[in-house]
Amino acid sequence: MATAARRPVPPKAPTTLDPASTVASHALLTGPHRITVRARAVLHPYARIMAGGGPVDIGEGCIIWEKALVGCGDSKITEGEEEDARGVRLGPNVVIETGAVVEAREVGEGSMIESFARVGVGARIGKYCKILSYANIPAHTELPDYTVVDGRNFRRKDKTMANQPLVREIRAANHAKQVKGLQALIPSNLVKWQ
Amino acid sequence: MATQFPYTYYSCPCINPTDSTLPEQDDTFDPSSPRAAFSLYPLEHLLYCTECHQVRCPRCTAEEVVCWYCPSCLFEVPSSTVRSEGNQCTRSCYNCPQCTAPLAVNPLDPPESTSETLTGPFILTCPYCTWSSLDIDLKFDKPNNITGQLSGSKRPEPSTPVDTPDPDLSRASSPKPDPKTRDEVFTALNAFYKNQITHDVDAPGHAFAEQAFSSPHSISRLLNLYSTGKKLKRQRPKPMSEALTPADGLVLFDPESELDTIKRTAAGGWEGTLGGDKAAINTEARFVDDARPVASLLRTKRAKRCRACRTLLSRPEPKISTTRYKIRVVAGSNVPRVGLRPLGAKARATAVSGLGGLGAEVPSLKPLLPSHFVLTLTNPLFDAVKVTLATARDTTGPVKARVTILCPAFEVGANTDVWDEALARDGGGGSQGGGGVPEAGKVWERGRNWVGVVVEVVPAGDAVRGEVLEIAVFVRVEYEAGGDLDGAGKREVGFCNPIWSSG
Numbered sequence: 267m268a269t270a271a272r273r274p275v276p277p278k279a280p281t282t283l284d285p286a287s288t289v290a291s292h293a294l295l296t297g298p299h300r301i302t303v304r305a306r307a308v309l310h311p312y313a314r315i316m317a318g319g320g321p322v323d324i325g326e327g328c329i330i331w332e333k334a335l336v337g338c339g340d341s342k343i344t345e346g347e348e349e350d351a352r353g354v355r356l357g358p359n360v361v362i363e364t365g366a367v368v369e370a371r372e373v374g375e376g377s378m379i380e381s382f383a384r385v386g387v388g389a390r391i392g393k394y395c396k397i398l399s400y401a402n403i404p405a406h407t408e409l410p411d412y413t414v415v416d417g418r419n420f421r422r423k424d425k426t427m428a429n430q431p432l433v434r435e436i437r438a439a440n441h442a443k444q445v446k447g448l449q450a451l452i453p454s455n456l457v458k459w460q
Numbered sequence: 461m462a463t464q465f466p467y468t469y470y471s472c473p474c475i476n477p478t479d480s481t482l483p484e485q486d487d488t489f490d491p492s493s494p495r496a497a498f499s500l501y502p503l504e505h506l507l508y509c510t511e512c513h514q515v516r517c518p519r520c521t522a523e524e525v526v527c528w529y530c531p532s533c534l535f536e537v538p539s540s541t542v543r544s545e546g547n548q549c550t551r552s553c554y555n556c557p558q559c560t561a562p563l564a565v566n567p568l569d570p571p572e573s574t575s576e577t578l579t580g581p582f583i584l585t586c587p588y589c590t591w592s593s594l595d596i597d598l599k600f601d602k603p604n605n606i607t608g609q610l611s612g613s614k615r616p617e618p619s620t621p622v623d624t625p626d627p628d629l630s631r632a633s634s635p636k637p638d639p640k641t642r643d644e645v646f647t648a649l650n651a652f653y654k655n656q657i658t659h660d661v662d663a664p665g666h667a668f669a670e671q672a673f674s675s676p677h678s679i680s681r682l683l684n685l686y687s688t689g690k691k692l693k694r695q696r697p698k699p700m701s702e703a704l705t706p707a708d709g710l711v712l713f714d715p716e717s718e719l720d721t722i723k724r725t726a727a728g729g730w731e732g733t734l735g736g737d738k739a740a741i742n743t744e745a746r747f748v749d750d751a752r753p754v755a756s757l758l759r760t761k762r763a764k765r766c767r768a769c770r771t772l773l774s775r776p777e778p779k780i781s782t783t784r785y786k787i788r789v790v791a792g793s794n795v796p797r798v799g800l801r802p803l804g805a806k807a808r809a810t811a812v813s814g815l816g817g818l819g820a821e822v823p824s825l826k827p828l829l830p831s832h833f834v835l836t837l838t839n840p841l842f843d844a845v846k847v848t849l850a851t852a853r854d855t856t857g858p859v860k861a862r863v864t865i866l867c868p869a870f871e872v873g874a875n876t877d878v879w880d881e882a883l884a885r886d887g888g889g890g891s892q893g894g895g896g897v898p899e900a901g902k903v904w905e906r907g908r909n910w911v912g913v914v915v916e917v918v919p920a921g922d923a924v925r926g927e928v929l930e931i932a933v934f935v936r937v938e939y940e941a942g943g944d945l946d947g948a949g950k951r952e953v954g955f956c957n958p959i960w961s962s963g
Binding site for chain 1: 558559568569570571585588589590591592594595731748
């Protein structure tokens with residue numbers, strides 16, 4: 267841990283935190299760009315949000331687990347890219363599990379990125395997608411809605427979710443329950459990051 | 461463990477056939493012969509028959525099923541059920557047809573319903589790839605006994621009719637419904653041909669008559685064969701009719717269904733079809749929409765018996781949730797463990813346990829220069845044993861070397877209480893050879909239940925670089941078994957100890 271002690275403390279990012287959101291004091295929100303955390307979003311301890319290449323917008327009811335990384339660490343923007351092309355926008359009710367790295371431009375509503383999956387820069391993930399553990403989505407990939415991708419890059423369309431509104435409702439209700447439980451468990455420290 | 465270097469393989473006696481009609485086999489064990497590869501095992505893989513006093517390898521043990529169980533619900537399935545229902549769980553265990561993960565039963569209650577009890581309907585969902593039985597329009601009324609509900613529920617009509625009955629061929633009087641699925645077609649065909657055979661079996665000399673072994677006709681026919689009386693008049697067998705109607709199991713080619721398949725492939729695309737591995741478990745389905753949940757396959761717990769005397773060598777506990785064994789006679793507790801290490805190496809502790817593990821100090825042999833190694837024998841028995849070692853003067857295999865065991869006969873102490881050794885002496889590992897010079901006829905080092913003797917290896921001048929030298933050592937163990945005369949003078953054959961040689 268000696269090297270960690272010598273490492274310079276990353277600068278705090280300018281933030282807009284909804285008072286109804288939960289940000290653990292051990293979460294990390296860094297970078298020169300703005301980080302927005304919307305209502306009912308839950309950031310676990312040791313979750314990392316890096317707004318290095320553009321603003322990061324965390325949608326309503328998102329859950330970001332520990333050691334997950336959302337956003338790009340560096341601010342290098344290649345030729346022809348927009349100013350905030352490396353920003354990340356998470357739609358509502360997105361779940362990002364332990365150790366996942368999400369550098370995507372956009373992740374659609376209700377999508378789930380499982381543990382240790384990687385989503386490359388500029389990728390656009392549709393609604394209700396499921397990226398399974400250790401899957402790797404290359405940069406600038408566009409995934410249509412309801413896609414399931416596993417670690418061997420086997421892809422299929424989740425027809426149940428696509429065709430059954432009732433299943434989506436059940437899923438949203440369960441997610442709301444999970445958020446409620448996590449809000450009770452994780453002490454929020456918004457002041458630290460404001 | 462066995463892959464560690466230097467490794468020791470134990471040869472199972474099944475390499476030498478005990479058939480007395482065969483000519484006497486040369487008893488010299490050649491570890492480099494291709495046949496030897498089938499009888500050399502690490503000690504951990506071997507069992508021991510206490511009746512035959514022999515090591516038993518997986519090849520000379522017979523397995524028998526102790527119980528069948530479902531790996532998913534861990535319920536035991538009686539073997540009668542396995543015979544009648546097949547090798548699958550008959551409860552509610554199903555696997556995903558897309559990714560083979562076990563499926564979960566989930567209620568499809570609307571989230572705002574406040575009733576305490578789940579009313580259903582229920583669906584099977586895959587927690588991994590999110591496949592659900594809604595994809596194939598399957599819902600269940602109860603969360604339990606899925607198999608019963610699945611067999612009760614009518615299969616969804618496949619959009620590609622496999623066998624459209626041709627109006628010209630279908631019998632109007634046929635009471636049976638036309639078989640639809642592959643299994644039904646098979647059952648229909650099976651019934652049809654069995655029927656044909658039982659009808660024709662009355663005709664003597666029919667080609668299929670022999671198949672009905674148990675029929676009284678067959679027996680009288682057999683008796684007729686041996687009777688010296690009049691010759692049996694051979695009749696021409698009646699011609700057998702083929703399955704002619706769909707009810708008999710005839711599947712007619714339907715160009716419409718082929719066209720339909722092509723259309724579905726075009727519409728569904730690559731993702732709409734089942735991959736080869738998934739189609740293998742869902743033999744009837746070609747498309748994702750047709751794939752049905754697959755019942756969990758059962759697993760078995762197996763006991764092992766000696767092939768020669770049927771003694772139980774290993775028997776797991778029949779309780780599913782335990783992994784313990786009731787009986788397990790491993791070779792490691794009955795035959796001496798053999799280890800090898802270079803003379804002077806400090807790895808005595810590991811050498812005694814026979815696991816080797818020299819790590820970085822693997823020596824290389826120099827051609828024509830003698831190298832010394834310590835061969836360690838550890839006795840797991842509670843009696844002292846007399847050991848006689850023998851080895852061929854020249855090794856076979858890729859590296860030729862002259863091998864001499866300096867002390868081929870010695871006694872190894874009993875495997876008594878570890879404390880005896882610890883209290884009997886103060887420190888050290890028994891009588892160590894220490895810094896002396898290896899001497900012929902003398903044991904190099906000795907402990908409570910282990911003995912190390914020196915082996916001299918002189919590689920030939922044309923030793924191949926980077927090859928492994930294997931030394932076959934014949935170990936004969938003699939011990940006085942109390943009251944058990946059979947036990948005295950028992951032997952095991954052929955241990956192989958390799959040494960690295962880089963020329």
